Amino acid sequence: MESTNPLFPWSDSDQETWQTHRDGLYAIHTQFVGRALTVAEAHDGMRTIIETVTWERFTQMLQGHFHTLAQDPRLAISSEASRHMGTAHMRAHISPSWFIRLFNEYFPAYHEMQEKWGDGLPPLRLVRTRWLWDVATALDSYNDLLHHEIAQQSQKVADLMAYAYQDPLTGLLNRRGLEELIERHDQLYSNIPGLLILLDLDGFKAVNDQFGHPAGDHFLQETAQSWRSLIRSHDGLARIGGDEFGLWFTFAGQPEQVISHLQHMAQALPSKTFPFGVSGGIARYPDDGRRFQDLYRQADKALYQSKNHGKGCVSTLSPPRFYPLSSA
Incomplete structure (x- = not known):
């Protein structure tokens, strides 16, 4: 299977290596979720949103998303999970900077697990590539939705302006x-x-x-x-x-x-x-x-x-x- 993203190449051999380190990945993800919760709790907006769905549910959502990282990023289902993540952050009004801040905890989690797992973890090169693929796809989705909402708002403003300056009977200027x-x-x-x-x-x-x-x-x-x-x-x-x-x-x-x-x-x-x-x-x-x-x-x-x-x-x-x- 060829890579669907030329910016972040991913080969069949990369995926095979990734799969053989599945257990190590799950260990990283568990460590990451704990660190991510600490970051989320420090952000007023995130904390407020999380409390509406409960911390337990938020934890499950994080775990569920990062378990998709064990999948082949070239698969549509994996890209769809990343897009959903970006859309969810956009609709929750969480800025991309905080979004990236939270997901950067992935790398400290990786290094903390190196002593215990050693070669049981996937190469850092693949971890970086897979992380970039996930985050870039999410941010693209965030950006697309933002532009869509801006276009909708611009159209509403244009419609209001037209109404304000238009004679309703004849369609001429008023x-x-x-x-x-x-x-x-x-x-x-x-x-x-x-x-x-x-x-x-x-x-x-x-x-x-x-x-x-x-x-x-x-x-x-x-x-x-x-x-x-x-x-x-x-x-x-x-x-x-x-x-x-x-x-x-x-x-x-x-x-x-x-x-x-x-x-x-x-x-x-x-x-x-x-x-x-x-x-x-x-x-x-x-x-x-x-x-x-x-x-x-x-x-x-x-x-x-x-x-x-x-x-x-x-x-x-x-x-x-x-x-x-x-x-x-």
């Missing part, structure tokens, strides 16, 4: 998500201009009043889906609330750079049944502010200016300029 996007832009690209545009659907209230909120929600979802396809990957689209949307254009300093884009969005409204239009207000970053709250306040004032102007347009406050989008 107000908080849009705010985070602009704050990140301010931190990383403070010298690059941008535009925050608030868009409001003209006449949308009539849908809710006449057909109910489910119909209105469906229209908002269709609008979000249509507009999402028109947004560049480095821009942001959010549903602020109700029928108000927020649009963040980076690399754009003047409204004229995005008016044709906004007109396409107005034309893309799923308004076959109802002749909806769009009104909007524009705030410039950094001229009108760097913080989301300041930009939002400016864009909101411009939005109401557009409504009072007759709707179907988007405007800036200073200077007051109006750009037609659609008819109300």
